Amino acid sequence: MSLVEASQVEKTYLSGEIQVPAIRSADFTIEAASFVSFVGPSGSGKSTLLNMIGCLDRPTSGSLKVVDTDISQLDRNAAAKFRGQHIGFIFQDFNLIPVLTVAENIEYPLLMVQNWSPEKRQERVKELMDAVDISDQANKYPDQLSGGQKQRVAVARALVTHAKLILADEPTANLDHDTAYRIIDLMKKMRDDYNTTFIFSTHDTKIMDAAEIIYTLEDGQVIQTKGAGNHE
């Protein structure tokens, strides 16, 4: 069973009275523990597709199954629970909570989403901080960190709940090249260590090369351009 199965997925937005297609008849599958990139120019639909896979949005038509769940059937609360259970997010702007320390930012999903016991939370946070090599910054606040350190914290926060799928929308867009590569390497290592699927979007050609499978989006069409069974 694939982790993500999209069949004839369409997404259209209403702009006034005009229907604007964002995703057209997307058919693809993503297996567990894959390292996948969605690439394409701005406005090609990368974020829309990631939002739908992340249960933040619903397809207009078609079927989209994530972790064997048809996400179009989930209501607001069920979608939130599903995200908290199975999906982690990494954002372009890091989106760390400024009033929380590094350790507390990583701990946050365990506290507010999964309700772990304090001892287990502490243990898991320490494990993740060690994994992303940020333990020495545990008590610092986000505004005391560099961009790369912030994104490491974001990676740890995404992984902390044992998420099966990590979605990263332009995770390196606000980083310099060296740091960007290090973050991509870190994500790949985390995939290897934790067997977690990473899907990230980018329009940086050097970064996209790191992906094992690439789906290219153009005018809402999703075409596999790298990886097993590509249609290139």
Next chain:
Amino acid sequence: MNRVFRIAARNLLRYRRRTALTTLLITIGVVAMLLFVSTAGSFKAMMVGQITDSMLGHLQIHKKGYVSSIESLPLTLNMKPEMVEKVEAVFASTKGIEAWSPRIKLGAMFSNFAQTTSIRLNGVDPEKELATCPELIKRIIQGDSDKLLEPGKILIPELIAKGLKVKPGDSVVLVATNKDGSVNGINFIVQGVLEGISGPGGRDGYMHIDDARQLLRIDDTEISEIVVRLNNPKSLKQTLQKLNNSLGEVTNQKGQPAFEVHGWDKLSPFSNIAKMIDLMTLFIKVMLVSIVLISVMNVMIMAVYERIREIGTIAAMGTLPSNILKLFVIEGFLLGLLGAILGTAISVVTILILQQAEITFSFGRQTGLVLYPLISINDIVFASVIVVAVSVLASLQPAWKASRMDPIDALRHV
């Protein structure tokens, strides 16, 4: 849960100046309310205590029609002995009555043999009167204040003592007309001078009830009024109801009710001032609620607006809408709690300072009244609960808005 409170507290500290200003506003509101309640409430309690404990009692019973003619002190509307017996029988079956005192009220001419003036007098049984109005003896500002009255002696009001230059030990004569129109005069010794207080009867003199009967040539035990003291003044309404029910059944020869029962509030104009104080207290409470509601709602609306992306982030992570709501409501709760604690602390300290300062003030013709503000635990709990509850209420709308945000829109917010 502790961690959630800590996160909420840190969110409040994120905007220190705004949080400080809002807390200050709530604190000022709490202080204003508690100080007003303590000073106005204490003034009201002091005045009501003075009126009931030294003059009117908690309630009074008269023959029907007496109160509307009380200015002329009509002897023709006195209660006959058999009526008094009926009242006594009702008292025996009514719970909550601590003491009662019969009075004969009369008007007389008061003369020091050089000058003459009119005087209103209460003929009382000293023991029963003291049991019913225990503070009366404290109003004796000149003369023997160890006991209330002895036969042949009278207590005169301060105004007459000053006006006619009469002092304790002086001999005076009282001349009164009885209900048949005949005039009688008797010599008395001034036992003491009574401090005048506000309200009806506040400038009356006192004499022994036997002397009053002798002066008015009353042979039987008829009286003008019965003054009643209750065990618990708060049970006035219920006791009035019971007495009205019981005594209402007693009718005169015309088949009309023979008695009328009035609480102190119907006999003293101070009750209107007391009502005004209650109204102003309510107004201050409404002001407090408004201050808290507007300030907390304002600060929470701003907090939600400034943290839209953050709300999108935590929603994307899977935080349930109910948990997002809880996070913001706790922030409002903490704001209210902080304001309530600071406001209460400042109020209590200020009240203690005012108590030590013993500030005096005048009310009507009374001077030298000491302002002694008191605050009850109930008032503090009430103010704190109101502030915290309104703070939670005020943060609900912004918190609800935050919890209903679409994560995608929130994440896109710049």
